[in-house]
Amino acid sequence: xxxxxxxxxxxxxxxxxxxxxxxxxxxxxxxxxxxxxxxxxxxxxxxxxxxxxxxxxxxxxxxxxxxxxxxxxxxxxxxxxxxxxxxxxxxxxxxxxxxxxxxxxxxxxxxxxxxxxxxxxxxxxxxxxxxxxxxxxxxxxxxxxxxxxxxxxxxxxxxxxxxxxxxxxxxxxxxxxxxxxxxxxxxxxxxxxxxxxxxxxxxxxxxxxxxxxxxxxxxxxxxxxxxxxxxxxxxxxxxxxxxxxxxxxxxxxxxxxxxxxxxxxxxxxxxxxxxxxxxxxxxxxxxxxxxxxxxxxxxxxxxxxxxxxxxxxxxxxxxxxxxxxxxxxxxxxxxxxxxxxxxxxxxxxxxxxxxxxxxxxxxxxxxxxxxxxxxxxxxxxxxxxxxxxxxxxxxxxxxxxxxxxxxxxxxxxxxxxxxxxxxxxxxxxxxxxxxxxxxxxxxxxxxxxxxxxxxxxx
Amino acid sequence: xxxxxxxxxxxxxxxxxxxxxxxxxxxxxxxxxxxxxxxxxxxxxxxxxxxxxxxxxxxxxxxxxxxxxxxxxxxxxxxxxxxxxxxxxxxxxxxxxxxxxxxxxxxxxxxxxxxxxxxxxxxxxxxxxxxxxxxxxxxxxxxxxxxxxxxxxxxxxxxxxxxxxxxxxxxxxxxxxxxxxxxxxxxxxxxxxxxxxxxxxxxxxxxxxxxxxxxxxxxxxxxxxxxxxxxxxxxxxxxxxxxxxxxxxxxxxxxxxxxxxxxxxxxxxxxxxxxxxxxxxxxxxxxxxxxxxxxxxxxxxxxxxxxxxxxxxxxxxxxxxxxxxxxxxxxxxxxxxxxxxxxxxxxxxxxxxxxxxxxxxxxxxxxxxxxxxxxxxxxxxxxxxxxxxxxxxxxxxxx
Numbered sequence: 001x002x003x004x005x006x007x008x009x010x011x012x013x014x015x016x017x018x019x020x021x022x023x024x025x026x027x028x029x030x031x032x033x034x035x036x037x038x039x040x041x042x043x044x045x046x047x048x049x050x051x052x053x054x055x056x057x058x059x060x061x062x063x064x065x066x067x068x069x070x071x072x073x074x075x076x077x078x079x080x081x082x083x084x085x086x087x088x089x090x091x092x093x094x095x096x097x098x099x100x101x102x103x104x105x106x107x108x109x110x111x112x113x114x115x116x117x118x119x120x121x122x123x124x125x126x127x128x129x130x131x132x133x134x135x136x137x138x139x140x141x142x143x144x145x146x147x148x149x150x151x152x153x154x155x156x157x158x159x160x161x162x163x164x165x166x167x168x169x170x171x172x173x174x175x176x177x178x179x180x181x182x183x184x185x186x187x188x189x190x191x192x193x194x195x196x197x198x199x200x201x202x203x204x205x206x207x208x209x210x211x212x213x214x215x216x217x218x219x220x221x222x223x224x225x226x227x228x229x230x231x232x233x234x235x236x237x238x239x240x241x242x243x244x245x246x247x248x249x250x251x252x253x254x255x256x257x258x259x260x261x262x263x264x265x266x267x268x269x270x271x272x273x274x275x276x277x278x279x280x281x282x283x284x285x286x287x288x289x290x291x292x293x294x295x296x297x298x299x300x301x302x303x304x305x306x307x308x309x310x311x312x313x314x315x316x317x318x319x320x321x322x323x324x325x326x327x328x329x330x331x332x333x334x335x336x337x338x339x340x341x342x343x344x345x346x347x348x349x350x351x352x353x354x355x356x357x358x359x360x361x362x363x364x365x366x367x368x369x370x371x372x373x374x375x376x377x378x379x380x381x382x383x384x385x386x387x388x389x390x391x392x393x394x395x396x397x398x399x400x401x402x403x404x405x406x407x408x409x410x411x412x413x414x415x416x417x418x419x420x421x422x423x424x425x426x427x428x429x430x431x432x433x434x435x436x437x438x439x440x441x442x443x444x445x446x447x448x449x450x451x452x453x454x455x456x457x458x
Numbered sequence: 459x460x461x462x463x464x465x466x467x468x469x470x471x472x473x474x475x476x477x478x479x480x481x482x483x484x485x486x487x488x489x490x491x492x493x494x495x496x497x498x499x500x501x502x503x504x505x506x507x508x509x510x511x512x513x514x515x516x517x518x519x520x521x522x523x524x525x526x527x528x529x530x531x532x533x534x535x536x537x538x539x540x541x542x543x544x545x546x547x548x549x550x551x552x553x554x555x556x557x558x559x560x561x562x563x564x565x566x567x568x569x570x571x572x573x574x575x576x577x578x579x580x581x582x583x584x585x586x587x588x589x590x591x592x593x594x595x596x597x598x599x600x601x602x603x604x605x606x607x608x609x610x611x612x613x614x615x616x617x618x619x620x621x622x623x624x625x626x627x628x629x630x631x632x633x634x635x636x637x638x639x640x641x642x643x644x645x646x647x648x649x650x651x652x653x654x655x656x657x658x659x660x661x662x663x664x665x666x667x668x669x670x671x672x673x674x675x676x677x678x679x680x681x682x683x684x685x686x687x688x689x690x691x692x693x694x695x696x697x698x699x700x701x702x703x704x705x706x707x708x709x710x711x712x713x714x715x716x717x718x719x720x721x722x723x724x725x726x727x728x729x730x731x732x733x734x735x736x737x738x739x740x741x742x743x744x745x746x747x748x749x750x751x752x753x754x755x756x757x758x759x760x761x762x763x764x765x766x767x768x769x770x771x772x773x774x775x776x777x778x779x780x781x782x783x784x785x786x787x788x789x790x791x792x793x794x795x796x797x798x799x800x801x802x803x804x805x806x807x808x809x810x811x812x813x814x815x816x817x818x819x820x821x822x823x824x825x826x827x828x829x830x831x832x833x834x835x836x837x838x839x840x841x842x843x844x845x846x847x848x849x850x851x852x853x854x855x856x857x
Binding site for chain 2: 019020021024061062063064136138145151152153155156157158159161162165166169172173176177179180184187188190191192194195196197199200203207208209210211212213214215216217218219220221222225226229232233236240243439440441443444448449450451452
C-alpha cells in the first residue's frame, strides 16, 4: 500500500489522510461545473476534425470507395491501416483495467476508468473502417451468420470472419466491464447532484445502487472474473487481427511471428495513446494530482518494454527472411528498408525503436513535455508500422509485372483525420459527463481505507 | 421555456416521495472502516438476519463480519462460458458441415482448427454477458430505485464517505429501542429511522390495460413497421443504395438499342456447335419418322428419383404431379391432355423423348433446358406414374 497509493497522498487537502468527500469533489467536478475555456478549445478542434471526416465519409457513401487511393494491387490501404491502428489503441485500456488488475497493480486505479473509456471509443472508431471498406456498408449485416434469403452462411474458415466475432465480442465485453465499474460511481453522482435532470439520468444509470455489502460481495467476484475473461480476450483480438495477414500468402505477411508481434505493438501504441490523452486531459481538467507524474512514469516504463519487444520483432522478421532462404521473402524485407517506401519504414523504425529508448533515463521518464513528444512519436510510428506492413507487401509481391505504387487521396486523409476527431470528441464528452476516475476504487486504496486489525478469515 | 422544464424536473426528481409509511429500518452511520466491521460483527453475532452494511467501496473482511455465504456467481460464468463454447461448435458444425456444405481452400467442410477462434470468442461473450446480466438481475436484484433507502440522507452519505448499517423492522428480533441503543453504543455518529415512501401508483389494477401503455405499444409497433417498410421498400431503391443495380448491361428479355435486329441475346456464329452438343437428328420431323431407340438408362431407384425431381420441376406445372393434365397454370396456358391415355401408354420411350426434345404443337421444346439423360430419366418416371394409375389387380397378390 505504501508504494501504490502515492497519487492519492498527493491530493494536498488534509494532512496524512485524505477525506473521501474531497475525492468525490475533485473527480465529480467536471460533471458538476461548466467546462473551462481549455475544454471548449479542445472540443472545437476535435469536432472540426470529426466534421471533416464526416464530409469525406459522406462523399464516399455517395460516390463509392473509388474516391480512395485503393486500387490494384493495393486493395487494402488506409481503411485497414486505420482499423488495425485503432483496435491496437484500444488494447492498452483493457491491459490497464484487466491485466494490471489481476496483477494487483494499484497504480492503475487512477487511470483505469479512463483507459477503459478509451478502449471503447477506440474500438468504436476502429469498427467504422471494416464497415465502410466493404463499399456498401448498408449491407454489412451479411457479415453475421443469420438465416438469410440466400440460404447462405458466412465463411467460418476466414480470418476476416473471426475478426467480426473478435471485435464485436471485444466491444461488448469492454462495454459491460466499463459499465459495471461505473455503477457505484453513478450512484455517488446521483446522491450528490443538485439538478433534477442529472438526477434522473444518474438514477437510471446507477440502477438503484446503494453500496450494499450483499451486492459488493457478488460484484467484486464478477469484476475479477471479467478481468480474467478480458485478459485472454484482448490477446485473442489482436492475434486474430494479425491472422488477417498471416493466414494469407503474401510475402512479409505469411509469418508465425505476427500474433505476438501484433499484440506487443498494440499494447505499445495503446499506451502511447493513453499517455497522449492523459497528458491533455489532466491539463484540461486540472487533474494533475490524480493522474500523477508517478503514474505516467510507470506507463513510460511499459512503453520502453513493449517498444523494445517491437524492435526485436522487426529484427527477427529480417533474420527469418534471410534464414528462410526464400528469395521473395528476402526481397520483401530489403524492399521495405531500402525500396520506394523506405521513408515510411525509417519513420516507423525510429519512432518505435530508437526514440522510446530515451525512457531509460529517469529524468526523461518524469518530464511531461518530453514524454508528450515521445508518445506522439509512438503514435506516428505505430500508424506507419501498419502502413509499412500493408503497403510495401501489397505493392510488390511476387510477379514484378503486377507491381504498382499506392497513392492515398485527400479523402483517405480526411477520413483518417475524422477518426482522430471522433475519438477525441468522445473522450472529451466522456470526461465532461462521467467520472473519469473510479471513485469507489480509488477510495478503497487510500490510506486507512481498509480495517486496520486483522480479521479471522484473512 | 427551458428554465420552466428544468424547474419541473427538479421538482419531480429532487424532492423524492413523501415518507409517511411504516417504519422500514433503523440505520446508523459510522466514520471508520474499523467501526463498521465491529458493528457488523455485533449485529450478525446478535442473531439479526435482515440487516445490511452499506459502504462507499468494498471493505475487506466485511463478508466474514456479516457472516455471508461465499458467492456462487462464479459457477454462472463457468456454465455460461462452456455453453458458449458448445453452442459455437454446434452452430459452425451445423451451418457449414450439414446445412450448406461448401469447400473453402480444399479443407474439410467442418474443420475444427478454423472454428476455434470463434468458439473462444463466443465463450467469452456468453460468459461475460450472462455474468453481468445475472449479477444485476438475480444476485443484486437491481434495478431497485423504489427501495425505501433511496434518497435518504443515510444512503447519500454511504455512497460517498460514511459507512452505514441498518436493521429492517421486519427482522423477527427487531425492537426499536434496543436497536437504537445498540447502534449508539457502537459509536454511531447518527442513528435514524427510515420510513417507507408513499408512492402514488395511481390505478395499478391491471397495468397492461392502461391506456397510455397500450397507446405507447401501438405507437411503437406502427413506427417500427413503418420504418422497416420504408427502409426495405423505399430507401434501398434510392441512390446511392441502388447504384449497384444501375449498370450499363442488358437484361434478359429487353430490347437492345445497340444491335440492328433489336435482340439483346446474340445467336451463336453460324455453323458453330457447343462442346458436347449432339444435334437431335429428328428435329422437326413428325412422330412417325422417329427411329425407335430403347431408353439407355437402367430402371434403378436413383434414376427414378432423378426422374421424379426433374418431372416435378419441368413437367408438373402443366401436366400435374401425377400426369393427369391437372395444370397448375390456371388457364394461362392450354391444358394438356392426360399422360395416362392409351396413346401415350402404348408409345415407345423414344416417342415421348421426341415430344420433350422437339415439342408438340403448343408444348415447347425442352431440349435446351433438360439434359439428355435427364429426359430419359423423366420417361422412366412417367412410366411409373402410368403404371401406378392403372395398376392391374394382380399387383395386389402377395408373392
